[in-house]
Amino acid sequence: MTGKKIVMITAYDYSSASIANDAGVDFILVGDSAANVVHGMKSTREIRMEEMLVHVKAVCRAKPKAIVVADMPYKSDSTPASALKNAKLFLKAGAKAVKIEVSEDTKIKVIETLVKNKIKVMGHLGYLPQSNSKPKVNKEETKLLKDSALLELIGCSWLVLELVPEKIAGEITELLSIPTIGIGAGKYCSGQVLVFHDLVGLNADDSFKPKFVKQYASLKKDAVKAVKKYAKEVREGKFPKKKNSY
Numbered sequence: 370m371t372g373k374k375i376v377m378i379t380a381y382d383y384s385s386a387s388i389a390n391d392a393g394v395d396f397i398l399v400g401d402s403a404a405n406v407v408h409g410m411k412s413t414r415e416i417r418m419e420e421m422l423v424h425v426k427a428v429c430r431a432k433p434k435a436i437v438v439a440d441m442p443y444k445s446d447s448t449p450a451s452a453l454k455n456a457k458l459f460l461k462a463g464a465k466a467v468k469i470e471v472s473e474d475t476k477i478k479v480i481e482t483l484v485k486n487k488i489k490v491m492g493h494l495g496y497l498p499q500s501n502s503k504p505k506v507n508k509e510e511t512k513l514l515k516d517s518a519l520l521e522l523i524g525c526s527w528l529v530l531e532l533v534p535e536k537i538a539g540e541i542t543e544l545l546s547i548p549t550i551g552i553g554a555g556k557y558c559s560g561q562v563l564v565f566h567d568l569v570g571l572n573a574d575d576s577f578k579p580k581f582v583k584q585y586a587s588l589k590k591d592a593v594k595a596v597k598k599y600a601k602e603v604r605e606g607k608f609p610k611k612k613n614s615y
């Protein structure tokens with residue numbers, strides 16, 4: 370795959386989707402990382418279809434030009450029938466494609482069923498947060514190459530590679546004709562994805578600083594400063610002023 374790099378970012382609501390849209394990204398992923406960064410849950414396994422649908426609808430209300438991809442939450446895609454039903458709900462809510470963590474062989478049948486029903490699928494290999502293990506670089510080169518080729522063969526349109534060594538991600542990108550989108554997978558992927566809250570420095574968990582994240586702004590720090598100033602002005606009777614009143 371050659372040409373311009375693909376830019377993907379997560380978004381979970383109307384505001385973050387509007388920001389992503391104004392910034393001109395190519396893909397918006399309504400990630401199940403919403404579990405952690407929006408809901409304060411410990412694991413992405415905790416978020417449900419109903420909650421993900423609320424996020425997808427809010428993102429799509431921003432009418433982004435980017436392709437909106439909905440992440441299939443834990444157990445929503447455990448059988449071909451449940452995956453098809455839930456993927457259709459996401460499409461009805463405005464998403465254009467779904468992402469599936471390919472954790473076991475049963476997901477192959479699931480993806481084949483979605484593709485047969487003309488639903489675009491983004492596969493996800495490497496570290497799989499729904500597997501609930503500690504984040505760990507996936508170094509199984511032969512298996513990753515084999516699985517990537519299989520996902521292309523059965524009709525995935527794109528492939529996310531998470532925490533895959535740069536060299537292996539490069540080999541996969543060379544091997545496939547569908548684009549690869551990396552997170553912690555180095556520079557040879559066809560594109561990159563980051564979680565919105567990590568990128569803009571809005572993560573409530575200040576200790577979450579994996580090396581694959583680059584923080585481009587410090588919005589949480591700025592917001593705390595702004596709210597402190599507001600609190601001080603209210604307590605000192607400096608806000609509201611005449612111009613803020615009717």
Ligand code: KIV
Nearest residue numbers: 379400401402552562
């Ligand atoms: O849910 C998510 O944000 C993701 C990305 C990290 C790829 O799956």
